Amino acid sequence: MTILNSDVPTARRAALGDRIEQLKRMVEIRAVETRIQKLFADGMVRGSTHLCNGQEAVSVGIARSLDPDDVVTCTYRGHGHALALGANPVQVLGEICGRTVGCAGGLGGSMHLMEASVGLLPTFAIVGAGLPIACGAAMAAKARGTDRVAVAIFGDGSTNIGAFHEALNFAAIRKLPIVFICENNLYGEYSRINLTTPVSDIAVRAASYAMPGVIVDGQDVDAVAKAVTEAVARARKGDGPSLLEMKTYRYSGHSRSDPATYRLPGELDAWMKRDPIDLFAKVLVDEKAIGANDLATMKDSVAKAVDKDADSVLAAPEPDQKEIFAHVSAGSGGEDTRWNFWSKSTSNGHRTATPSAGRQ
Amino acid sequence: MALMRMRQAVMKALDDALAEDPLVIVMGEDVAAAGGPFKVTEGLLEKHGPDRVIDTPISEMGFMGAAVGAAVCGMKPIVEMMFVEFTGVALDQLTTEAATMRYLSRGKFTVPMVMRASAGAGQGFGCQHSQMLDHWFRGTPGLKVCVASGARTVYGLLRSAIEDPDPVVVLEPRVLYGEREEFDVDEKYRIPLGKSETVREGKDVTVLTCGAMTRVVTEAAEKSNASIEVIDMLSLWPWDEAAVTKSVARTGRLVTVEEAPVGTGWGGTVVSTILSHSFGALKAPPHRITLPDAPVPYNGGLEARYLPNAPYVTQQIDALVSTGRSPQAWWKQAS
Numbered sequence: 001m002t003i004l005n006s007d008v009p010t011a012r013r014a015a016l017g018d019r020i021e022q023l024k025r026m027v028e029i030r031a032v033e034t035r036i037q038k039l040f041a042d043g044m045v046r047g048s049t050h051l052c053n054g055q056e057a058v059s060v061g062i063a064r065s066l067d068p069d070d071v072v073t074c075t076y077r078g079h080g081h082a083l084a085l086g087a088n089p090v091q092v093l094g095e096i097c098g099r100t101v102g103c104a105g106g107l108g109g110s111m112h113l114m115e116a117s118v119g120l121l122p123t124f125a126i127v128g129a130g131l132p133i134a135c136g137a138a139m140a141a142k143a144r145g146t147d148r149v150a151v152a153i154f155g156d157g158s159t160n161i162g163a164f165h166e167a168l169n170f171a172a173i174r175k176l177p178i179v180f181i182c183e184n185n186l187y188g189e190y191s192r193i194n195l196t197t198p199v200s201d202i203a204v205r206a207a208s209y210a211m212p213g214v215i216v217d218g219q220d221v222d223a224v225a226k227a228v229t230e231a232v233a234r235a236r237k238g239d240g241p242s243l244l245e246m247k248t249y250r251y252s253g254h255s256r257s258d259p260a261t262y263r264l265p266g267e268l269d270a271w272m273k274r275d276p277i278d279l280f281a282k283v284l285v286d287e288k289a290i291g292a293n294d295l296a297t298m299k300d301s302v303a304k305a306v307d308k309d310a311d312s313v314l315a316a317p318e319p320d321q322k323e324i325f326a327h328v329s330a331g332s333g334g335e336d337t338r339w340n341f342w343s344k345s346t347s348n349g350h351r352t353a354t355p356s357a358g359r360q
Numbered sequence: 361m362a363l364m365r366m367r368q369a370v371m372k373a374l375d376d377a378l379a380e381d382p383l384v385i386v387m388g389e390d391v392a393a394a395g396g397p398f399k400v401t402e403g404l405l406e407k408h409g410p411d412r413v414i415d416t417p418i419s420e421m422g423f424m425g426a427a428v429g430a431a432v433c434g435m436k437p438i439v440e441m442m443f444v445e446f447t448g449v450a451l452d453q454l455t456t457e458a459a460t461m462r463y464l465s466r467g468k469f470t471v472p473m474v475m476r477a478s479a480g481a482g483q484g485f486g487c488q489h490s491q492m493l494d495h496w497f498r499g500t501p502g503l504k505v506c507v508a509s510g511a512r513t514v515y516g517l518l519r520s521a522i523e524d525p526d527p528v529v530v531l532e533p534r535v536l537y538g539e540r541e542e543f544d545v546d547e548k549y550r551i552p553l554g555k556s557e558t559v560r561e562g563k564d565v566t567v568l569t570c571g572a573m574t575r576v577v578t579e580a581a582e583k584s585n586a587s588i589e590v591i592d593m594l595s596l597w598p599w600d601e602a603a604v605t606k607s608v609a610r611t612g613r614l615v616t617v618e619e620a621p622v623g624t625g626w627g628g629t630v631v632s633t634i635l636s637h638s639f640g641a642l643k644a645p646p647h648r649i650t651l652p653d654a655p656v657p658y659n660g661g662l663e664a665r666y667l668p669n670a671p672y673v674t675q676q677i678d679a680l681v682s683t684g685r686s687p688q689a690w691w692k693q694a695s
Contacts, residue, residue, distance in 0.1 A: 071429075071433060073429075104464055104465065104466055105466050107463065107464070107466065108464045112464045114464065114465050114468070114469070116465065116468045116469065121432065121461075121465075121469060122460075122461065122464035122465050122469065124457070126452055126456055126457070129425070129452055129453065129456070129457050131425070132421060132422050132423075132424070132425020132426050132428070132429065132453060133425045133426070133428050133429035133432070133453070133457060134429055135422065135425065135426040135429060136425060136426035136427055136428055136429020136430035136431070136432070136433065136435075136437075137429040137430070137432065137433045138429075139426055139429070139430045139435070140429065140430040140432075140433030140434055140435045141433065143385065143411060143430070143435060144433075144434060144435075150429070162421055162449070163421050163422070163425065163452075166417075166419040166421050166422030166425075167422055167425065167426075169417060169419060169422065170416070170417065170419060170422040170423065170426060173417065326466070326467075327462050327463045327465075327466050327467045328462070328463055328501050328502055329462065329501075329502055329504075329526045330462075330470070330524075330525040330526055334466065334467050335467060336467055337466075337467050337468055338467065338468060338469075338470050339465075339468045339469060340434065341432075341433045341434055342433075342434070343434070
């Protein structure tokens, strides 16, 4: 079993070309979320935090199907996406604990993870907000003559907000290179989808906007990757947007210590029988890529590494008072490090610039 | 000097920016094929093409958000809100997303976009199409707000706003679009954001105003018994505290003339700052001339009463200067 790991986000992204690394990343996401739960219980996490245990195949399936200079917007349930796209556990845990080593220097928090070098805009804490912004990223990609695409990741709850409908409409009439990816985990905050949404398949909403709507098994990382790869290819070719619906499930409640007592009886157990990590490990065992016991070993070593990362985060400094004023506006303090999307792209769109630093 | 209407100056600013910088795009409802409902974008589509002058659906949240995303990814979008009230359905994208993008990304993702909107009362559009609403944007960290008062200032402010590295709201008093002003456009002309202009010098009282009220105040100043210094604020956020402080230190009196209800007008912030830091310079209480806390009436006579006019402003200022007391607003005076 190969274990390669650099902490540099672009290298972490590139590593996803390897199937074992994909499994390992899913295991890492689970381990980080589990660690966050403990950090929260220990009082190290302020405000709220939104876990994505159970949805790891969606994150990794998307990340392995995109190029690092495609642009991604996603919601506050974004720890898994940030890790999958390339942010490292220190950046993620560091942000959630409000430390300087966090991806936003501890100024953003759990709901605002970002990593420019792999195209992740600060994750959005307002439901639906990222969709119109992804449309703009797609407009810019087109206007600047690249074949880059934008990907908007959001939950089923977002599909009842105006921004979803306005963004799909806008993308469709302008034939933008964008993929809308709904993680339908059956719950919008504390409410089950049947109480809030008149359709059980979000994908049908694509019909109103004359774009393909595809239902995908969100527990199967290969199925996710296949659907995303097809939709991205369509977008890159100039054939316009798609809506993908990932059927998935969140093992945790909405946020913080929500025990999710509103779930249907037996629902969680039924979904856990199709756990995305177990499903993919079985595939890799069947492919003889890993041995029968390798998953257990991997879980153990990843959990240890994440514990070590958490320790280094808790030992890291808190941001200085001057950071309050840095980056409010240009000139308010703080170094100007504007990320220039695609500025050094070659004609095939591949970045030649040096990626930003990873672990600090 | 040539006479230019304010709407022509807006058009010229957009045209020049589009011509100079290939990253500038203009988007909004009916701005391209129709030339804009107030004819401020006429001819831009023909000149710059449909990829740069973009008609959007009636979908303010959608296209405001698209402007934010395009700006993050290297474009310089100029969004038109046909009436500033329409921003209400898109406010999240401006005040929550655009305004915090730089902060949350520690300077990596920035939003060099402009939202320009027609605003204000005086033409009988009724209460949902006649407000200034600068208070929706003012005071939002990361966002700048300015108000034009004619052809020259709209050109100078817009060009600065388009070149600014952060999101800027430019309010264009609709009632001024057809007004003409002597102004020879120099394509290099800019008005720095955050700076005011003294449009008339005086020694008895500093009168701050902006937008369509600037000409009302200028007219009022001519008729007053007092020597009035008129300052056009131009930028409401950040506002020119240094210039206002300096003027008040000289005149000892402060009056604001605001096209805004008492409760939301920009004068509240200005007056509290001056009271706190220039209290010793004041010979009279600061006085705010505002709209009443009521929606804009449709009826022509009522709308004319609702808005401050020159005789009323003169009378209010003269009362303040002669009595040393803040006079009651018209709606509080005994009837």
